[in-house]
Amino acid sequence: MLNYGQHRTLILLVSMFLVIFCPRAAAVHAQGGTDFKGTVLTDPAAGKLVVKKDEGGTRFTFVVNEKTQFIGSGLKTVADIKKGDHVVVHYVVTGSQYIAQTISAIPTK
16 A cells, blocks of 8 residues: 555656656647547538548547637638548537537648
């Protein structure tokens, strides 16, 4: 069993490890969201964007609202996104909805 001082030391060491060796995890935690990289399956309609993960097959329907920011060449609104585009959606979960905070275009190679 750890005493109070050992417990604090362990927590400090684990926190330092995460900050040093997992900066991506720390950034996601600080921003309060998650990134989802994939291919747009349908043209956006009614404030929704369906994206399929490139590596897996998981697909999410993201809600796009007035707070969603668009990043990348040629992206100013959701209307600039087309079926087949590669994007990274930074989102938060609110209730049962995946709310897009930012949508970034991934340039085609």
